[in-house]
Amino acid sequence: LNGTIATSNDAVVLGAVTLGSATTVDTNATNTTGDITIGAVTGSNNNLTLDTTTTSGSASHTFNGDINLGTGALTVTGDAVLGANVTITATASSGTGITFNDKIDADDASANDRTLTLNSGTSSTINVKDDIGSSEALSGLTITQSNGATFQGGVQNITDSSSGTITITDTTDNKTITFKGGLVSADSFVTTTQGYNIKFRNDATFANAVTFQNTGTLDLGDSVSDDITFNGGVTESTSGTVTIDGTIVSSDDAISFGDFVIGKNLSITSAGGAITIGAITATGSFDLTITSSGGSANTVSVGAIGSSGNINTTAITGSTSVTLNGNITTNNSSGNSVTVTGTTINTGAITIDTNNTSNDGAITLDGAIAGGSNNLALDSGGADISVTGAIASVGTLTLTSAANATLSGDVDVTALSIDSNVGNLTFSGNGSSITNSFTPANSGTLILGTSGGTQTYNGGLTTTSVGSTVTLNGTIQTSNDAIVLGAVTLGSATNVFTNASDNGADITIAAVTGSSNNLTLATGNNITGADITASGAISGLGNLTLGDVGGTATFSNNVAAAQLNANNTVANIIFTGSTNTFSAGSTLANDGTLTFGDATGDSFTFNGGLTASSVGGTVTLNTNISSSDDALTFGAIT
Numbered sequence: 001l002n003g004t005i006a007t008s009n010d011a012v013v014l015g016a017v018t019l020g021s022a023t024t025v026d027t028n029a030t031n032t033t034g035d036i037t038i039g040a041v042t043g044s045n046n047n048l049t050l051d052t053t054t055t056s057g058s059a060s061h062t063f064n065g066d067i068n069l070g071t072g073a074l075t076v077t078g079d080a081v082l083g084a085n086v087t088i089t090a091t092a093s094s095g096t097g098i099t100f101n102d103k104i105d106a107d108d109a110s111a112n113d114r115t116l117t118l119n120s121g122t123s124s125t126i127n128v129k130d131d132i133g134s135s136e137a138l139s140g141l142t143i144t145q146s147n148g149a150t151f152q153g154g155v156q157n158i159t160d161s162s163s164g165t166i167t168i169t170d171t172t173d174n175k176t177i178t179f180k181g182g183l184v185s186a187d188s189f190v191t192t193t194q195g196y197n198i199k200f201r202n203d204a205t206f207a208n209a210v211t212f213q214n215t216g217t218l219d220l221g222d223s224v225s226d227d228i229t230f231n232g233g234v235t236e237s238t239s240g241t242v243t244i245d246g247t248i249v250s251s252d253d254a255i256s257f258g259d260f261v262i263g264k265n266l267s268i269t270s271a272g273g274a275i276t277i278g279a280i281t282a283t284g285s286f287d288l289t290i291t292s293s294g295g296s297a298n299t300v301s302v303g304a305i306g307s308s309g310n311i312n313t314t315a316i317t318g319s320t321s322v323t324l325n326g327n328i329t330t331n332n333s334s335g336n337s338v339t340v341t342g343t344t345i346n347t348g349a350i351t352i353d354t355n356n357t358s359n360d361g362a363i364t365l366d367g368a369i370a371g372g373s374n375n376l377a378l379d380s381g382g383a384d385i386s387v388t389g390a391i392a393s394v395g396t397l398t399l400t401s402a403a404n405a406t407l408s409g410d411v412d413v414t415a416l417s418i419d420s421n422v423g424n425l426t427f428s429g430n431g432s433s434i435t436n437s438f439t440p441a442n443s444g445t446l447i448l449g450t451s452g453g454t455q456t457y458n459g460g461l462t463t464t465s466v467g468s469t470v471t472l473n474g475t476i477q478t479s480n481d482a483i484v485l486g487a488v489t490l491g492s493a494t495n496v497f498t499n500a501s502d503n504g505a506d507i508t509i510a511a512v513t514g515s516s517n518n519l520t521l522a523t524g525n526n527i528t529g530a531d532i533t534a535s536g537a538i539s540g541l542g543n544l545t546l547g548d549v550g551g552t553a554t555f556s557n558n559v560a561a562a563q564l565n566a567n568n569t570v571a572n573i574i575f576t577g578s579t580n581t582f583s584a585g586s587t588l589a590n591d592g593t594l595t596f597g598d599a600t601g602d603s604f605t606f607n608g609g610l611t612a613s614s615v616g617g618t619v620t621l622n623t624n625i626s627s628s629d630d631a632l633t634f635g636a637i638t
Contacts, residue, residue: 001025009034009059016040016065019072024049029059029078037062037083043069043090052078062107073124077101082114082138091121097146100128103153105136113160115140122172123147131182133157141186142167148175154182154202162187162207171196174216179204197240200228208232209253215239221246224265230255233273243283244268252295259303262286262311271295275318279303279326282310285333293319300342306330313361317341322367330354336361337383343367345389349374355381355401362386363402368409369394378402390429399425405442407432418442420467428473430454437481441465449473451492457481463488464510472496478505480524485509487536490517497522500550503529511536514561522547525569534559537577543584546570552592555580563608566590568616577602584608585630591616597623606632 002020005012007027014025016039027034029052036050038061048069052059060079066087067074073092079102090097097120106114116138120126126149132138137157143149148171158164164187168177173195184204191198197216209232212218217240220228226246233253236242242260252272259278265287268275272295280288280302288311292298300318304326305311312333316322322342327350330336336359338352345367354361360381369376369387371394378385379400390409391397397413399405401421410431416438418425424444430453437459440446446466449455453474460481463470470488477497485496487510498505500523507521512534519541523530527550534555538544541561546553552572558579564586566573571592578601585608588594594615596604602623609630612619619637626632 007034011035011037013037014039016042018042019044019046019048019069022047022072024051026051027053027059029053032059034059035062036060036078037064038067040065041067041069043067043072045070046072047074047092048072048090049075050077051075071121073097073099075099075101079103079105081105081107081136082116083107085115085117087117087119089119089121090124091119091145092124095124096127097121097124098126098128101130103130103134104128104132104138105134106138107136109137109139109157113139115142117142117144118146118149119144120146120149125149125175128152131156134182137164139164140167141165142169143171143177144169146171146175146177148172148177150178150180151184152181155179155184155186156182158186159207160187164188165190168192168196168198168214170194176216200246201226203227203229203246205229206231206234209234211235211237213237218242220244220248221264224267233270236260254297255292262288267291272298275300275302277302279307280305280311281308282306284310285312285331286310287313287315289313289315291315291317293317299323301325304328312336313338315339315341319343321346324348324350326350328352330356330361332356332359334359337363339364339366341366345369347371347374347376347394349376349395351377351379353377353379354383355379365389368392371395371397371413378405380405399442404444416440420465424468427455428453430474432456433458435459437462439463439465443467445469445471447471447473447491449476449491449494457483461485480505483507483509487511487513489513490515490519490541493518493542495520495522495547497547498524498530500524500527500530503527503531503551505530506551507532509534509536511557512538512541514539514541516540516542518542518545519561520545520547521553522549524548524550526550526571528571546573546590549573549590564588564606564610568614572617575604580604582606582608582610586610588612589614589616593617593620595620595622596625597621599623606630609633 001023004024062081062083063086064083069090074090129152131153133156139160166186167190176197178199188208189210199219201222229249231251236257245264248268250270254273256276262282267289270292274297298320301323306329321344323346360383362383363380363385365387368389369391375395377398380402385402385405391411394413396415398417404424406426409429415436418440420441422442426447428450433456439462445468462484464486471491472494473491475495480501525548531551532553537557538559543563544561546566549570554574558577562584568591570590574595576598607628611633613635
């Protein structure tokens with residue numbers, strides 16, 4: 001063929017042809033009768049233009065053989081139909097080597113598995129301007145080589161009993177295969193370890209597992225409404241920059257990405273498959289949501305998030321576990337926050353930082369934290385921190401700043417550091433244990449323990465640097481370490497024990513507001529010098545009980561309580577406050593000395609009576625002892 005071959009809306013049917021020069025076949029179709037049917041084409045480096053009509057859905061082209069134009073270019077206007085498996089080779093020296101202006105479909109997808117292979121060489125591009133497979137599905141689409149390819153319509157229904165495949169064999173390094181228009185759907189999507197880029201700019205769905213292994217860039221989506229679905233899972237093994245601007249979805253299948261950048265709000269969701277991700281950064285203030293739940297694995301593992309400070313809200317859910325391998329940093333936009341939810345939250349040596357110039361974000365960790373002996377730091381500025389689950393195997397847990405911080409689970413850490421930029425702290429987890437000395441310095445209130453629970457401070461406890469009210473609950477104890485308390489309020493019945501084995505495990509306490517709760521103080525039986533020193537006024541107390549006290553229990557300020565009790569595991573007791581009132585029957589049987597008052601103006605009133613006849617040592621009275629018609633029983637007194 002040579003030159004222009006034209007009809008006036010009449011069909012052209014060609015078998016195998018050879019081009020003698022640049023050739024145009026044009027039927028000038030005005031309806032469906034001006035079709036072009038063509039067999040194998042040998043182009044001899046000449047251009048070929050096939051034109052039925054500019055109106056899609058009217059006259060069409062049927063390709064029954066391969067088209068090899070050498071260095072010529074192919075331009076097709078009007079719908080194309082594959083009557084065979086077709087390979088098109090058009091490797092022009094520049095510009096566009098292969099152009100389809102309209103749709104491409106198979107002839108009969110139910111009866112035939114049609115494949116299309118495109119090769120525009122390394123110097124020219126491929127441009128398909130309308131849908132592929134929207135009416136009759138292809139079973140395969142392959143790009144063997146190009147200088148970039150653009151699919152402006154959808155590439156749909158590339159299916160063949162789960163083996164329909166889009167294959168990108170090669171393209172010039174740093175050139176891009178762009179799926180720009182409508183839905184991309186195929187059973188499989190296959191790439192190679194070549195230097196081309198891949199970009200999806202709309203929805204895409206793949207039935208089988210996909211591995212991206214091109215060594216150029218990868219862009220998934222350009223809008224939060226773009227859904228990229230990998231129903232067999234996805235693995236990203238590229239070496240170029242990965243940008244995700246759409247939504248990544250999988251149905252209980254694994255999702256694996258290395259480092260990537262988000263350019264829009266991003267959601268990655270697997271219905272239970274394992275999600276593994278490297279570091280995540282962003283080009284602007286965007287939200288990040290990662291979820292795996294409801295399936296077989298339900299795990300999420302992720303690297304550093306927001307190192308450039310451009311992540312706004314981060315929400316990560318792995319209903320079985322979440323593993324945090326890097327720092328999480330949010331930006332200064334309103335509404336920023338970090339929420340991590342999982343039965344287990346594994347942490348590396350990380351910092352979660354939502355402390356910004358003017359917009360601080362809340363930090364919520366909802367699950368049991370397993371620290372792997374690493375340190376964990378939480379910094380929320382003027383927003384709140386909430387950790388609801390147990391914390392174990394953490395080196396130093398640092399709360400750098402927060403308006404309100406809550407640790408409500410069993411916290412077992414080597415060290416707990418509470419900086420002065422923390423406002424109120426509620427540390428209520430039953431069974432909590434801190435290895436090193438705990439000296440909180442928060443500026444607001446401090447609540448320790450829970451009613452009926454136990455917390456152990458194995459390096460000692462000092463609360464004198466807390467800026468506001470300290471409330472105690474349950475049992476607060478150490479293992480032979482001193483407890484130094486400023487003014488405290490009892491939130492429930494409270495025990496303070498040091499379990500002393502030497503004379504360093506003293507209890508020192510300032511004022512106590514009892515709120516009608518009982519208080520028991522104990523150091524250690526027969527541990528000489530393990531003392532209790534209460535320097536502040538004690539008011540509104542339920543029962544005051546001295547347990548094992550090997551040294552001296554000294555109360556140098558006013559005491560108002562119900563009962564006062566001590567048995568023979570207590571050594572010496574001294575009360576020197578000016579006004580002391582006990583409203584219920586009290587019994588003292590300590591095996592050391594007992595002293596009431598240090599001035600004649602001091603008063604002691606036991607309105608339920610007092611029995612002190614079993615005190616083992618000298619009983620010294622320096623002031624008046626009275627009751628309201630209740631018995632006072634002493635042994636020998638001085």
